[in-house]
Structure formats: C-alpha cells, structure tokens
Amino acid sequence: MANGTLHSFLKNKGRTLSIDERLKLVHGIGSGLEYLHSLSVFHGDLHSGNVLIDEEQNPRISDFGLACTIGKLQPGLSYLQRLSSTSNVGAVRWAAPERLSGCKPHPSGDIYSLGCIMFEVTTRP
Known part of the structure; x- marks a missing residue:
C-alpha cells in the first residue's frame, strides 16, 4: 500500500494528522473488523x-496468518483454520489479557486489539 503500515504512517505523518483524519482511520478499521466478524472470521x-494505509489514507486490515473461523464456515473461506486452542497469541502488546493466560481465541480479543489501536491512533503525536 502507498502509505505502508499504520504504525509507520503514524510515525511519519502523525504530527500532521487532524483529529478528523485520525477518527477516519479508527472508523475504517472498526468497519473492517465488523465486516470480518459478520463473516464469522476472527x-x-x-x-x-497489520493495518495497511492506501493512497487515500484508508485503512486495510491485512495478515490473516492467525485468522480462524467462528461458528459456521462461510463459502470461500475454507483456507482459514477452525477456531482452535492455538498457543500463538500474535503481537503481545495488542493481545487480550485472557489470551496471555492461555484461553482460546475469541472475537472479543479482536475488540480488545481494536481498542489498543484506537488508543495508538488518537494519542500518538
């Protein structure tokens, strides 16, 4: 993507971003996550x-290496793993506390991670 990852985008352009631009990023990530969850994807x-920023500063969720399905598998998503007890929690800084203590993956973990991203986007200079 034209603007790299959200992390690098905030590092490079964070000081010039308005609150409206920051809220647009947060809203886009939340909408993307809502869409994934509507397809039963965690x-x-x-x-x-793992959030890429396109040329129009729209966020795009990426890297589905640890993604899994929740409940009924949607058509076309058979390459994703079923919800399991995988011990890989991903990026620890954004992981829900219950994942660090060995609990199974759950959609609420994505919501916790979204909250961490929201904090990062709205507070990083």
Whole structure:
C-alpha cells in the first residue's frame, strides 16, 4: 500500500494528522473488523503493523496468518483454520489479557486489539 503500515504512517505523518483524519482511520478499521466478524472470521493478530494505509489514507486490515473461523464456515473461506486452542497469541502488546493466560481465541480479543489501536491512533503525536 502507498502509505505502508499504520504504525509507520503514524510515525511519519502523525504530527500532521487532524483529529478528523485520525477518527477516519479508527472508523475504517472498526468497519473492517465488523465486516470480518459478520463473516464469522476472527483476525487473531490485529495490530498497527497489520493495518495497511492506501493512497487515500484508508485503512486495510491485512495478515490473516492467525485468522480462524467462528461458528459456521462461510463459502470461500475454507483456507482459514477452525477456531482452535492455538498457543500463538500474535503481537503481545495488542493481545487480550485472557489470551496471555492461555484461553482460546475469541472475537472479543479482536475488540480488545481494536481498542489498543484506537488508543495508538488518537494519542500518538
């Protein structure tokens, strides 16, 4: 993507971003996550390094290496693993506390990670 990862985008352009631009990023990531969850997909490793920013500063969730399905498998998503007890929690800084204590992946973990991203986007200079 034209603007790299969200992490690098904030590092390079964070000081010039308005609150409206920051809220647009947060809203886009939240909408993307809502869409994934509507397809019964749990990302499992959502963090600012796994969000890409396109040329119009729209966020794009990427890296589905730890993604798994929740409930009924949607058509076309058979390459994703079923929800399992995988011990890989992904990026620890953005992982829900219950994942660090060995609990199974759950959609609420994505919501916790989204909250961490929201904090990062709205507070990073």
